[in-house]
Amino acid sequence: MSDPSARLNLGRCPDCGRVRYETRAKARRAARRTLHRGTHMRPYACGGYWHLGHIAP
Numbered sequence: 001m002s003d004p005s006a007r008l009n010l011g012r013c014p015d016c017g018r019v020r021y022e023t024r025a026k027a028r029r030a031a032r033r034t035l036h037r038g039t040h041m042r043p044y045a046c047g048g049y050w051h052l053g054h055i056a057p
């Protein structure tokens with residue numbers, strides 16, 4: 001785990017392949033860094049972790 005972003009995310013979900021976040025707050029924080037203006041990257045829960053997605057599952 002030498003990735004400097006490892007503190008923020010927890011790798012990728014084995015089910016859907018999205019980046020996992022430990023908490024909703026961390027997911028929201030990451031969303032602000034992605035510079036996807038105009039898109040709604042909203043956090044949603046998956047398997048006890050959080051993802052960012054355009055729509056709710």
Ligand SMILES: [Zn+2]
Pocket residue numbers: 013014015016017018046047051
């Ligand atoms: Zn998932």
